[in-house]
Amino acid sequence: MKKYLLIPLAALFLATGCATxxxxxxxxxxxxxxxxxxxxxxxxxxxxxxLNVEQVLSAVGTSFPESYSIYxxxxxxxxxxxxxxxxKPSKSGVQATLSTVKTYEKSFExxxxxxxxVVLQDVLDDxxxxxxxxxxxxxxxGSGWLPVGKEIFSPNII
Numbered sequence: 001m002k003k004y005l006l007i008p009l010a011a012l013f014l015a016t017g018c019a020t021x022x023x024x025x026x027x028x029x030x031x032x033x034x035x036x037x038x039x040x041x042x043x044x045x046x047x048x049x050x051l052n053v054e055q056v057l058s059a060v061g062t063s064f065p066e067s068y069s070i071y072x073x074x075x076x077x078x079x080x081x082x083x084x085x086x087x088k089p090s091k092s093g094v095q096a097t098l099s100t101v102k103t104y105e106k107s108f109e110x111x112x113x114x115x116x117x118v119v120l121q122d123v124l125d126d127x128x129x130x131x132x133x134x135x136x137x138x139x140x141x142g143s144g145w146l147p148v149g150k151e152i153f154s155p156n157i158i
Contacts, residue, residue, distance in 0.1 A: 032131060033068050034070070034127065034134050034135070036072075037139065039073065040140035042075070043077075044141070045140075056070065061092070062088070069085070071101070071123045082100055082102070084099060084100055085126065
């Protein structure tokens with residue numbers, strides 16, 4: 001009786017141990033969320049806006065989810081406007097870095113709706129796959145966002 005029980009068990013072990021299927025290739029996972037920081041520095045807040053970028057780089061560590069991405073468009077008063085991608089550090093204890101995606105001409109008018117569309121399209125063009133959701137954080141000084149030649153004061157505003 002024991003002999004008859006061992007034969008089916010042995011056949012079961014042999015049948016399950018002979019699989020020749022190769023493991024499937026890992027699937028490319030699109031980012032679930034992309035944050036775009038759109039910063040216009042046309043004011044005396046340069047050090048504060050630069051500090052904001054540095055704080056983002058400090059906060060993005062190795063535990064930052066792979067499925068999240070951050071882009072920073074920075075129209076720095078002292079440099080040409082640039083679009084950066086935040087690069088997650090490869091090892092613990094190291095700060096994230098900025099990778100330049102695109103440099104724009106100094107005359108590029110950041111407050112223009114048409115140019116904002118260009119920057120947002122450049123983000124979409126840089127991503128390998130589109131994210132499921134996007135966030136847009138806009139930063140500047142109260143009067144620094146207006147295009148050149150626009151006045152913020154009016155006799156009708158008190």
